[in-house]
Amino acid sequence: MSDQSVHLNASDLKLRGFNVFQIEQSASGAPAYSRRDYYKIALSTGHVRIHYADRKYEINGCFLFFSNPRKPYSVELLSERQSGYSCLFTEEFLKAAGRSESIQESPLFRIGSVPVMLLDAAQEAALQPLFIKMLDEQNSTYAFKDELIRTCLQLVIHEAHKIRPAESLPGQQRAATRIASLFLELLERQFPVESPGRPLALRTAQEYADHLSIHVNHLNRAVREVTGRTTSAHVTERIVGEAKALLQHTDWSVAEVAYSLGFEYPSHFNNYFKRATGLPPKSFRA
Structure with a gap:
């Protein structure tokens, strides 16, 4: 699950919202934490220690690993080699198939869920052909390969839901994770x-804290502890992402976009957007 493999096809992921590749990794030093703007499902065999935000998981054998864009992770290889497949995708890629609910609502990717599951031989045999099929189709010239890949990806997710043990009760989760x-x-x-x-x-952040009936400092500490990022960073990222979508896919004026995102004055939105993207809204739309 080394990010070195990711860089090989990063442009494909950016353009299409999906990439799958084979994992072949040798033991090396402890890797740095990694953050990316995509979801990952990896089917892998090896002895690894996964550092996932504030938790560690040691796995030896064949396993399925899930990560989401909101939590940093790294994988420390403890065996001589690690092999398997890794699939990267954006939420937009899955939603193109008509998926209504957010992938973030899935127990597989939800904050606080266990991101890894050890597989037996039968489970590995059910999942491996789906990754191989996605890899084959990614390299094919079939006009509707994206639709076929989405189907395989959804089958992987369904198989994982069948395997996953029951989720911990909310009361058993750490307070920071719940918040x-x-x-x-x-x-x-x-x-x-x-x-x-x-x-x-x-x-x-203050408005979110008020809505959740907790002190803003308490909220900030919990969010940073669990995700590695501040509350404001999450809010800014989501607002800017929505602003980009509205500028690209609606005919609303910049002022209307500003008002819709809660800005009292369009000039404040212009400064906010430019600070985050390096471009004023009109230039981004052009």
């Missing part, structure tokens, strides 16, 4: 913005 999960779920519920007449209700 971070509530915040991220609340953040996602604010989107998408559907009309300039129904502006974003929550736009600052």
